[in-house]
Amino acid sequence: MMSEDKLLEIKDLTVEYRTVDGVVHAVTDLNISIGKGQTLGLVGETGAGKTTTVKSIMRILPDPPAKIVSGEILFEGEDLLKKPESHMREIRGEKISMIFQDPMTSLNPTIPVLDQISEAIVLHNKITKQEAEQRAGDMLELVGIRRERGSDYPHQFSGGMKQRVVIAMALACNPQLLIADEPTTALDVTIQAQVLELMKEIIRTRDTSVIMITHDLGIVAEICDYVAIMYAGEVVEYGTLRQVFENPKHPYTVGLFGCIPDLYAEDDALIPIKGLMPDPVNLPEGCRFHPRCNQVCEKCSRERPHMVEIEPGHFVNCHLMVPETEQGGEQDV
Amino acid sequence: MSEKLIEVNNLKKYFKTKNGLLHAVDDVSFHIDKGETLGLVGESGCGKSTLGRAIIRLSDPTAGEVIFHGQDITKLSAREMMKIRQNMQIVFQDPYASLDGRKNLFESIAEPLKVQKVFSNNADLEKKVFELMDTVGLARRLANTYPHELDGGRRQRVGVARALALNPEFMVLDEPVSALDVSIQAQIINLLEELQDKLGLTYLFISHDLSVVKHISDRIAVMYLGKMVELTDYKTIFNDPLHPYTQALLSAIPVPRLDVKRERIILQGDVPSPVNPKPGCRFAGRCMFCQDRCREEEPELKEYSPGHFAACHRAMELKESGGKAE
Numbered sequence A: 001m002m003s004e005d006k007l008l009e010i011k012d013l014t015v016e017y018r019t020v021d022g023v024v025h026a027v028t029d030l031n032i033s034i035g036k037g038q039t040l041g042l043v044g045e046t047g048a049g050k051t052t053t054v055k056s057i058m059r060i061l062p063d064p065p066a067k068i069v070s071g072e073i074l075f076e077g078e079d080l081l082k083k084p085e086s087h088m089r090e091i092r093g094e095k096i097s098m099i100f101q102d103p104m105t106s107l108n109p110t111i112p113v114l115d116q117i118s119e120a121i122v123l124h125n126k127i128t129k130q131e132a133e134q135r136a137g138d139m140l141e142l143v144g145i146r147r148e149r150g151s152d153y154p155h156q157f158s159g160g161m162k163q164r165v166v167i168a169m170a171l172a173c174n175p176q177l178l179i180a181d182e183p184t185t186a187l188d189v190t191i192q193a194q195v196l197e198l199m200k201e202i203i204r205t206r207d208t209s210v211i212m213i214t215h216d217l218g219i220v221a222e223i224c225d226y227v228a229i230m231y232a233g234e235v236v237e238y239g240t241l242r243q244v245f246e247n248p249k250h251p252y253t254v255g256l257f258g259c260i261p262d263l264y265a266e267d268d269a270l271i272p273i274k275g276l277m278p279d280p281v282n283l284p285e286g287c288r289f290h291p292r293c294n295q296v297c298e299k300c301s302r303e304r305p306h307m308v309e310i311e312p313g314h315f316v317n318c319h320l321m322v323p324e325t326e327q328g329g330e331q332d333v
Numbered sequence B: 001m002s003e004k005l006i007e008v009n010n011l012k013k014y015f016k017t018k019n020g021l022l023h024a025v026d027d028v029s030f031h032i033d034k035g036e037t038l039g040l041v042g043e044s045g046c047g048k049s050t051l052g053r054a055i056i057r058l059s060d061p062t063a064g065e066v067i068f069h070g071q072d073i074t075k076l077s078a079r080e081m082m083k084i085r086q087n088m089q090i091v092f093q094d095p096y097a098s099l100d101g102r103k104n105l106f107e108s109i110a111e112p113l114k115v116q117k118v119f120s121n122n123a124d125l126e127k128k129v130f131e132l133m134d135t136v137g138l139a140r141r142l143a144n145t146y147p148h149e150l151d152g153g154r155r156q157r158v159g160v161a162r163a164l165a166l167n168p169e170f171m172v173l174d175e176p177v178s179a180l181d182v183s184i185q186a187q188i189i190n191l192l193e194e195l196q197d198k199l200g201l202t203y204l205f206i207s208h209d210l211s212v213v214k215h216i217s218d219r220i221a222v223m224y225l226g227k228m229v230e231l232t233d234y235k236t237i238f239n240d241p242l243h244p245y246t247q248a249l250l251s252a253i254p255v256p257r258l259d260v261k262r263e264r265i266i267l268q269g270d271v272p273s274p275v276n277p278k279p280g281c282r283f284a285g286r287c288m289f290c291q292d293r294c295r296e297e298e299p300e301l302k303e304y305s306p307g308h309f310a311a312c313h314r315a316m317e318l319k320e321s322g323g324k325a326e
Ligand SMILES: Nc1ncnc2c1ncn2[C@@H]1O[C@H](COP(=O)(O)OP(=O)(O)OP(=O)(O)O)[C@@H](O)[C@H]1O
Pocket: A017, A019, A024, A025, A026, A044, A045, A046, A047, A048, A049, A050, A051, A052, A053, A062, A065, A280
């Protein structure tokens, strides 16, 4: 998972929430990376640790109760976790920006949208107010909203339009990394299609790297180059879109695909994953998925598995896997 | 061969708002056969929940009939409705909101049985509640837990158990799995399907997730802004959609497969307001096939092939040209 031309590299990140009810193990020993112009899908069910991971990158975790216990987050080779807050403030919005599920998280209800975008631009660029307003108007048009509507307040827009305003704002400073946390979950499918189309266009033309958080494997298939599947705070499978979708290996990943009805198959029987998400305060010993796994073996309840590279660039965190180097047969000697 | 359980004729539900009359459900007609699942899809605010509630008279329709077992239930008195209501139940999207936080799981499930005074002694009541818990896959040891201690999947099982308590024939399932994680969603969908087989239930299944609806439904109805725009069996709707809105809706679903390449129809603009809707086709402002006639005259829901209904002036033409009208 490591290479030189990475824009972002997260190494062994562990994050906890220390609450009165105990320690929530939100993210454990997480490793992911993303190259320039690439889109990484971060997939997982409620509580998997997706938002915690990206908030760690932005350094916007609520502390307390959140504690980054260990790890490094290298952005252009420098560890964001070691940066002073003043420096982070410059990075946020300028180099890395984030879109949340609820657009109102990012919008101020009392300020016209054009002013909000131009303020963000002025904050990070040495340009005049007029220039910033011009650019803010350009950004609105980029996301398909007429410039004249810039004087409207957020509540005058529909949900899909608000989210497009947020995208315009997030992109206004041409960030190198865009983090989108379930940006279309609250939208209707036809509006979601508009927003996804827009994001695809932007990724293509601006060479922006994107981390796309979603629980919808359909969105991943549409927009991502790489996929990380998370379960209970850990990445359980990581690879290219093709590797993970055509050759899923972790029993949880395989299980997820079995849970969604297939629009294009005659027989679309659902095979649920048994049981429930574990309590993050009291995680199972060994493999965190073992109580729900249909391939569980004795070792799984005792020993934590580690990431195995089963083919170049395809990693699976499961005892059943055999590393590529130990696989018989097709090796060049 | 199939027997109609419910027939809805020209049903309307309007709400008075400060800006005018909101046409939440506007002149909708269809039926549901006994033992069938009718899927109801459409975007937020198109009137799905309002329709589902009006059919079982959780709210009174503005106009129209709902014939259940040959009887128009919109004309019944509150007392008469009380009895019929046992036969028609609803399961909501967010079981947390619909459960009383002060009642434990046992009391929640027992409540409808107590209200209807089904049992005269506690031993029978207890037996029935535990049976219901078994039916929906809730461990008996959970009887004393409260809603906030349960996860979403289990809360939804409580919602289903409550709905089943009075042995209904018909259930409105209003986004019953939308709030659940996919691994739990699959458990609940399978449960609903098993219950239908075992108990011969009839469902109106409301959802905005077309993959789920296709999976569970026999026929599917598509709504847009208070109107039913298309209705046919689950295969035809995917293979041969007639209405331009249905086509756009289907093309917008992100599919988790790499081997399916589809042409996507991106609709411009947003869903317009249902308050004092303009004359003509409600979809006209976003439709790429729109002609003058569409803006003037409202298209009726017509049968284009046996069992396949659509409300579009150009449906026939689009069907013949394979959806490629200029
Ligand atoms: N402020 C907090 N205090 C305590 N625990 C928290 C806090 N924020 C998150 N958690 C817990 O940390 C774990 C990971 O949460 P996180 O929000 O990162 O998950 P997620 O994958 O984004 O889930 P979702 O799909 O629901 O957004 C969960 O168990 C969650 O309950």
